[in-house]
Amino acid sequence: MKKTALRIAHFKDSIFGVMSKLARDNNAVNLGQGFPDFDGPQWLKDLAKDKIEQGHGQYAPFMGTPSLRSSVSSYYKRFYQLDYNPDSEITITAGATEGLFISILGSIDPGDEVIVLEPFYDSYVSSIEMAGGVAVPVTLHAPDFNIIESELMRAITSKTKMIIVNNPHNPSGKVWEKNELEIIVKLAIKHDLFVISDEVYEFLVFDGAKHFPLAQFPGMRERTFTISSAGKTFGLTGWKTGWICAPPDLTKAVRLVHQYVTFSVATPMQEAIADGLNRLEDYLPEFRSTYKAKRDFFFEGLKKLGFEFSIPRGTYFMMVPIKSKTTKNDVEFAMELVQERKLATVPPSAFYLKSKEGQSYLRFCFAKNQSTLEAALKNLEGL
Ligand code: PMP
Ligand code: GLN
Numbered sequence: 001m002k003k004t005a006l007r008i009a010h011f012k013d014s015i016f017g018v019m020s021k022l023a024r025d026n027n028a029v030n031l032g033q034g035f036p037d038f039d040g041p042q043w044l045k046d047l048a049k050d051k052i053e054q055g056h057g058q059y060a061p062f063m064g065t066p067s068l069r070s071s072v073s074s075y076y077k078r079f080y081q082l083d084y085n086p087d088s089e090i091t092i093t094a095g096a097t098e099g100l101f102i103s104i105l106g107s108i109d110p111g112d113e114v115i116v117l118e119p120f121y122d123s124y125v126s127s128i129e130m131a132g133g134v135a136v137p138v139t140l141h142a143p144d145f146n147i148i149e150s151e152l153m154r155a156i157t158s159k160t161k162m163i164i165v166n167n168p169h170n171p172s173g174k175v176w177e178k179n180e181l182e183i184i185v186k187l188a189i190k191h192d193l194f195v196i197s198d199e200v201y202e203f204l205v206f207d208g209a210k211h212f213p214l215a216q217f218p219g220m221r222e223r224t225f226t227i228s229s230a231g232k233t234f235g236l237t238g239w240k241t242g243w244i245c246a247p248p249d250l251t252k253a254v255r256l257v258h259q260y261v262t263f264s265v266a267t268p269m270q271e272a273i274a275d276g277l278n279r280l281e282d283y284l285p286e287f288r289s290t291y292k293a294k295r296d297f298f299f300e301g302l303k304k305l306g307f308e309f310s311i312p313r314g315t316y317f318m319m320v321p322i323k324s325k326t327t328k329n330d331v332e333f334a335m336e337l338v339q340e341r342k343l344a345t346v347p348p349s350a351f352y353l354k355s356k357e358g359q360s361y362l363r364f365c366f367a368k369n370q371s372t373l374e375a376a377l378k379n380l381e382g383l
Helices: 015-025 042-053 066-080 095-105 123-130 149-155 178-190 248-261 267-277 280-304 330-340 370-380
Strands: 090-093 113-118 134-139 160-166 194-198 224-229 242-245 317-321 361-365
Touching: 015 330, 042 267, 066 090, 066 242, 066 267, 066 280, 090 095, 090 248, 095 123, 095 194, 095 224, 095 242, 095 248, 113 123, 123 134, 134 149, 149 178, 160 178, 267 280, 280 317, 280 370, 330 361
Parallel strands: 113 134, 113 160, 160 194, 194 224
Antiparallel strands: 090 242, 224 242, 317 361
16 A cells, blocks of 8 residues: 655644544533634624625635735725735635645745744644745743744754744734834844744734734835734634735745635635625724633633733633643643543643743633633632
8 A cells, every 4th residue: 555645644633623522522611722612793694694695606716806805905004004905915815724834835945944933823833844844943931922032043044934923922822012023023134034924813912912013014024924814803713714915926926826725715705704804993892802801701710720820912812831730741731631620721732842831831712602611610620
């Protein structure tokens, strides 16, 4: 029998699938994989139904519908004063995951090095490896997940072609300050690097935190693939619709890959999201306050149970330190919790290549119904 590709021989099942299966098998409350356990806004679901009724049943143009590319362009202008041409600088993808993959495949040659800031979203490294590139980790150090400029400088070699930044940051919930982003900006320009800025949680910021797209910084727009996703912004992860904003030469590269990976993305969803993005100003205040209330409730609950950490200012995740509760590492403790406490989390060591810091944390997703969060806290009582 022939063997399947060496390229993927060392890949394992993604930690998200593993933990969601363990949650199902153990009948556990699931705060692991990052998705809301409630649906997105009714008005957007109604719009999608209308779009299906109106037709839109055939392939969309491969780069995305004119309506959605125009809405994406418009919101970058309204929120960030960034001007992207819908025809030559915006591409619609099957979620941010495809956006990441095709940006990497379109710009990385075998042997090129790509800097990943760990802890990272797990698809980064697999996508780099599928392109034949080499992922070079630089650690964002717990508990504040700060970047250390000298460590980043040391990781850059003559082979470095790209750096991937995620802001707001999964799994820590960190929202990057301007002066921290300037460290990336300075080195990306100095070494002429491509940058992927994964901004899928751009609108999930709390307590007055401000999101700064990397493309806003002088010298960055021309080298940056900015990636986002309706899945996060509208709490509809199953709709799998995302986008890449990038200058024409980079857009050309991602489209060449995209046409052979997916060709195009579900047409009615694009049409509905196009209308949805035009209503962001009305929608976002309630979206943010809903998630903020969940964050506050769950954080207070964990605090009462004796977990001590700073409240995250972005995303729907918390990195919770476990050393005061157990001598086990993250994977062992996650197994104990899911089997004996009926609570699924994510052991974050899956998000690291180098540092062992993840072994002292578990990631919790708080994008859940009140009853789910209450059940999770109850299952943790008396630890
Ligand atoms: N980037 C980050 C940081 C994520 O957390 C996720 C997943 N939720 C994605 C990208 C992928 O988003 P999508 O579901 O749109 O593919
Ligand atoms: N991004 C989500 C998380 O971090 C999960 C995405 C996935 O399951 N691929 O949990």
